[in-house]
Amino acid sequence: MANILELVNISKSFDNELILDELNLEIRENTFMTLLGPSGCGKTTTLRIIGGFTRQDSGQVLFQGKDITELPPNKRQFNTVFQKYALFPHMNVGENIAYGLKISGKSKSYIDSKIEYALKLVNMDGYRNRAVSALSGGQQQRIAIARAIVNEPKVLLLDEPLGALDLKLRQELQYELIRLKNELGITFIYVTHDQEEALTMSDTVVVMNQGYIQQMGSPENIYNEPENAFVATFIGDSNIIDSLMLRDRLVQICGTAFPCVDEGFGINRPVDVVIRPEDVILDEPGRGQLDGVVTHLVFQGVHYEMEVMAGGFEWLVQSTQIQPVGKEVSLRVDPENIQIMSKPASEDEEAMVIDA
Amino acid sequence: MRKRRLLTTPYLAFILCGTVIPLLAILYYALVDKNGSFTLSNLASVADPVHLKALGLSLLLAFFCTLICLLLALPLGLMLRKNGDKNRNMVIFLLILPMWMNFLLRTIAWKILLQRTGVINTLLGSLGLGRLDIINTPGAVVLGMVYDFLPFMILPIYNVMVKIDNSLVEAAYDLGASPAKVIRDVLLPLSVPGIISGITMTFVPAMTSFAISEILGGGNIYLIGNIIEGEFLRGGSRNVGAGLSMVMMIFILISMALLNKFDKNGEGTVV
Amino acid sequence: MKKLGKKLYIGLIFLFLYLPILTLVIMSFNNSERTTGIWRGFTLRWFREVFNSQQIMEAAANTLLIALASAVIATAVGVVAAVGILALSRRQRILILQMTNIPMVNAEIVTAISLMLAFAMFGISLGLGTVLFSHICFCLPYVILNVLPKLRQTGSVAYEAARDLGAGSVKAFFSVVLPDIMPGVTTGFLMSFTMSVDDFVITFFTRGAGVNTLSTLIYSQQKIGIRSSLCALSTLIFMLVLIILLVRLFLSGRSANNKQIKGGIGG
Numbered sequence: 001m002a003n004i005l006e007l008v009n010i011s012k013s014f015d016n017e018l019i020l021d022e023l024n025l026e027i028r029e030n031t032f033m034t035l036l037g038p039s040g041c042g043k044t045t046t047l048r049i050i051g052g053f054t055r056q057d058s059g060q061v062l063f064q065g066k067d068i069t070e071l072p073p074n075k076r077q078f079n080t081v082f083q084k085y086a087l088f089p090h091m092n093v094g095e096n097i098a099y100g101l102k103i104s105g106k107s108k109s110y111i112d113s114k115i116e117y118a119l120k121l122v123n124m125d126g127y128r129n130r131a132v133s134a135l136s137g138g139q140q141q142r143i144a145i146a147r148a149i150v151n152e153p154k155v156l157l158l159d160e161p162l163g164a165l166d167l168k169l170r171q172e173l174q175y176e177l178i179r180l181k182n183e184l185g186i187t188f189i190y191v192t193h194d195q196e197e198a199l200t201m202s203d204t205v206v207v208m209n210q211g212y213i214q215q216m217g218s219p220e221n222i223y224n225e226p227e228n229a230f231v232a233t234f235i236g237d238s239n240i241i242d243s244l245m246l247r248d249r250l251v252q253i254c255g256t257a258f259p260c261v262d263e264g265f266g267i268n269r270p271v272d273v274v275i276r277p278e279d280v281i282l283d284e285p286g287r288g289q290l291d292g293v294v295t296h297l298v299f300q301g302v303h304y305e306m307e308v309m310a311g312g313f314e315w316l317v318q319s320t321q322i323q324p325v326g327k328e329v330s331l332r333v334d335p336e337n338i339q340i341m342s343k344p345a346s347e348d349e350e351a352m353v354i355d356a
Numbered sequence: 357m358r359k360r361r362l363l364t365t366p367y368l369a370f371i372l373c374g375t376v377i378p379l380l381a382i383l384y385y386a387l388v389d390k391n392g393s394f395t396l397s398n399l400a401s402v403a404d405p406v407h408l409k410a411l412g413l414s415l416l417l418a419f420f421c422t423l424i425c426l427l428l429a430l431p432l433g434l435m436l437r438k439n440g441d442k443n444r445n446m447v448i449f450l451l452i453l454p455m456w457m458n459f460l461l462r463t464i465a466w467k468i469l470l471q472r473t474g475v476i477n478t479l480l481g482s483l484g485l486g487r488l489d490i491i492n493t494p495g496a497v498v499l500g501m502v503y504d505f506l507p508f509m510i511l512p513i514y515n516v517m518v519k520i521d522n523s524l525v526e527a528a529y530d531l532g533a534s535p536a537k538v539i540r541d542v543l544l545p546l547s548v549p550g551i552i553s554g555i556t557m558t559f560v561p562a563m564t565s566f567a568i569s570e571i572l573g574g575g576n577i578y579l580i581g582n583i584i585e586g587e588f589l590r591g592g593s594r595n596v597g598a599g600l601s602m603v604m605m606i607f608i609l610i611s612m613a614l615l616n617k618f619d620k621n622g623e624g625t626v627v
Numbered sequence: 628m629k630k631l632g633k634k635l636y637i638g639l640i641f642l643f644l645y646l647p648i649l650t651l652v653i654m655s656f657n658n659s660e661r662t663t664g665i666w667r668g669f670t671l672r673w674f675r676e677v678f679n680s681q682q683i684m685e686a687a688a689n690t691l692l693i694a695l696a697s698a699v700i701a702t703a704v705g706v707v708a709a710v711g712i713l714a715l716s717r718r719q720r721i722l723i724l725q726m727t728n729i730p731m732v733n734a735e736i737v738t739a740i741s742l743m744l745a746f747a748m749f750g751i752s753l754g755l756g757t758v759l760f761s762h763i764c765f766c767l768p769y770v771i772l773n774v775l776p777k778l779r780q781t782g783s784v785a786y787e788a789a790r791d792l793g794a795g796s797v798k799a800f801f802s803v804v805l806p807d808i809m810p811g812v813t814t815g816f817l818m819s820f821t822m823s824v825d826d827f828v829i830t831f832f833t834r835g836a837g838v839n840t841l842s843t844l845i846y847s848q849q850k851i852g853i854r855s856s857l858c859a860l861s862t863l864i865f866m867l868v869l870i871i872l873l874v875r876l877f878l879s880g881r882s883a884n885n886k887q888i889k890g891g892i893g894g
Contacts, residue, residue: 051526051530052529053526053529053530072529073526073529073530074529074530074531074532074533074534075532078530079530079531080526080527080530082523082526082527083523084521084523086521086523086524086526086527087527088524088527088528088541088542089524089546090545090546099528099531099533099541100531100532103531103532103533103537104532147527147531148530148531151531151532360710360711360713360714361711361714361715362711363707363708363710363711363714364708364711364712364715364723365711366704366707366708367704367705367707367708367711367723367767367771368708368723370704370763370764370767371723371726371727373745373760374730374742374760374761374763374764374767375726375729375730375764376726377745378738378741378742378744378745379729379741381741381744381745381747381748382737382740382741382744384744384748385744385748428640431636432636432637432640435633435636435637436637445876445879446876449872449876450641450644451644453868453869453872454644454645454647454648455821455825456821456864456865456868456869457647457648457651457861457864457865458825458827458841458842458845458861459825459827460827460842460845460846460849461651461845461853461857461858461861462647462648462651463647464662464845464849464853465646465647465648465650465651465654466647467849468650468654468662468663468664469646469647469650469664471664473664473665474664475650475664503643503644503647506640506643506644507644556732560732560734561734561735563734564734564735564736564737565736566736567827567828567846570849571849575850581736584736584740585736588740588743588832589832594744594747597740598740598744601736601737601740601741604734604737605733605734605737608732608733608734608737609732612732
């Protein structure tokens with residue numbers, strides 16, 4: 001698969017504040033790529049630079065190998081689904097969908113059939129003559145998607161399109177977007193701050209913070225093997241513990257040596273350890289690797305969430321088996337569920353804040 | 357609830373004495389002659405050639421004034437819109453500030469500026485550009501009207517335009533529209549409420565003004581306002597004046613009703 | 628190039644709006660009895676003389692007195708009426724709001740003449756009193772249209788909560804409702820004051836002989852030329868307002884900027 005889009009050394013600042021710093025990103029054809037990060041991380045700016053709405057200070061945007069930096073948005077073969085729908089209030093549903101086709105001078109019969117096709121695709125059959133203001137938020141977003149895809153863009157840009165909708169509708173539309181992507185066979189670039197959304201929908205997730213790409217990979221890869229503390233905290237819940245790498249395949253966590261599968265960190269090196277709460281197994285005292293006491297307990301539907309004080313650290317644990325508060329337990333973690341990460345190299349990286 | 361309704365009583369008294377009775381007074385004086393007997397001749401006097409000519413000229417000048425204001429205000433609104441909300445307070449401030457100099461004085465200043473030996477003609481002359489000889493002509497009156505009423509066209513248009521969500525503009529670009537088409541298809545249609553209230557706030561005062569034509573027309577240009585003023589304050593017949601006012605008011609009400617048909621949502625804002 | 632054209636256009640529009648003002652300011656320093664447009668040398672004389680001219684001082688006093696009185700009365704009557712209007716039935720409310728709209732839509736000259744004829748019909752002789760009454764009438768709509776939306780926003784919930792906590796209806800109004808609608812009340816008051824100061828047409832038709840405001844005084848001199856001292860007074864007023872507004876703009880701009888520092892940039 002070839003790269004359809006490439007961002008080369010893109011930098012951008014607003015009011016002397018650096019938003020993107022020499023960003024490089026390659027986007028393969030026909031993928032569902034998500035830019036994920038807290039607000040202010042530069043993900044929307046990246047999308048707007050691709051769409052042509054914001055101009056980068058330096059660097060290039062390459063589309064199929066050609067530099068399109070100078071191309072205004074109306075000349076780019078992309079279409080955008082905006083966060084707040086941005087439907088034209090003075091046009092009805094059909095006129096909104098037809099707008100791009102009329103601009104490009106398509107015939108009336110072609111436009112007619114395209115409108116019907118698009119309405120069917122987003123499950124809005126029969127809404128053609130409705131006023132935009134008469135639609136619910138979810139319906140408006142479906143129309144916004146229809147309006148974008150009738151133009152057969154090579155790339156569809158989606159800027160937090162589900163952000164304004166309630167949870168149930170959001171989940172419903174997530175599945176529809178995946179279906180649409182598969183039916184249309186085009187590239188989707190999706191911006192969100194919702195990690196669950198990113199993990200559910202994407203082929204590739206790009207985690208961003210403070211204008212840098214923190215990690216890029218498949219959802220499984222991002223979730224199971226976070227490369228740094230930021231990614232680990234931002235994606236799902238996790239225990240991040242200051243630890244000491246004793247030698248290859250052995251790490252000292254909270255004063256206790258745990259076997260693990262990582263190699264090559266050296267001997268007696270400080271590291272961060274990430275352990276997902278569902279990977280901590282609770283057992284009778286003395287039967288695990290580290291003893292402790294349950295301090296909090298919350299029922300969360302699919303599982304119980306507990307906090308266990310053990311070895312001077314408050315462990316977050318998820319389990320389907322209840323352990324009441326005050327009960328003495330023992331923790332155990334399988335070696336392959338211990339993820340070792342190098343300590344951040346500089347103060348600057350340490351300062352990464354999560355505000356989402 | 358009943359007691360709270362009574363709070364409207366003083367206001368109702370003002371409406372009765374300050375709006376209803378005065379309008380009935382116009383109606384009464386318009387329908388009687390100076391001896392108090394019923395007549396339609398006051399209303400019919402609008403067909404008098406002098407009056408008809410004044411009415412025609414008023415309509416014509418008000419039309420040009422409104423058109424020029426609109427043509428000046430629309431590009432300005434589009435340009436200022438791009439600067440976004442940031443400068444909004446400053447823009448409104450700059451538009452309202454001139455109103456704190458008495459409008460008659462500002463109009464008289466144009467008389468000084470436009471006169472044959474005035475600043476503008478001296479400047480044009482020294483540049484070898486000839487002279488702008490419009491003082492005491494309908495041209496000067498239109499200029500004065502445009503000057504006085506332009507802020508009332510700009511303000512509502514600007515206020516509506518600045519509130520148009522920029523993502524709509526971006527959406528139109530995104531769908532392939534050129535800058536000109538974005539203006540035609542998105543910005544102008546969404547500015548209609550502002551345009552309508554701008555036209556209302558310009559056309560009516562321009563059509564009924566009498567001070568501007570008096571000052572910049574040098575007493576040669578008779579608009580319907582000048583005729584009415586003359587009937588009342590310069591020894592005419594107050595009955596004829598009332599009749600003409602009546603006709604003018606009906607005319608204005610009809611045109612407002614027609615204009616408001618365009619403004620489907622009634623979103624026009626004064627300030 | 629396009630940017631330059633844009634700046635030029637905006638600049639020309641504002642030059643057009645401010646050119647006459649600049650002219651008048653210059654004329655008030657001109658060493659000539661009346662404003663003729665011919666420069667006869669610089670003087671500060673008119674700024675002294677304006678306070679010695681009984682005619683100008685009287686007109687200025689009338690203008691200020693009428694503007695203050697009509698703004699205060701219109702605001703009081705308007706706020707009270709707005710509270711009452713919300714208690715009316717839908718039909719009554721629509722009717723009263725349509726009546727409120729009449730003076731705003733109607734031509735000034737028609738409003739002026741209608742008032743003048745009404746005074747004549749009841750044999751009320753024209754004077755300061757008739758001017759004041761007329762000004763209150765045309766200010767009232769501005770108060771009501773500014774207060775009503777604020778009052779609707781506040782709703783009766785706050786008022787009822789205060790009543791529930793034991794406040795009397797008058798006390799509940801002054802302690803809960805009034806602070807909430809204050810911005811609307813202030814705007815209504817300021818608009819009334821401004822409209823009244825700037826009014827010419829209505830004053831012109833409803834004043835009696837010998838009663839002058841600054842507007843009518845200026846109009847009476849327009850043929851022979853405005854006295855330069857009158858120009859000086861207008862310059863003084865304009866400068867005063869300019870300073871007040873600049874201070875306000877600066878203060879509000881600063882608080883707005885503080886709010887804008889965060890959240891200016893999307894994620």
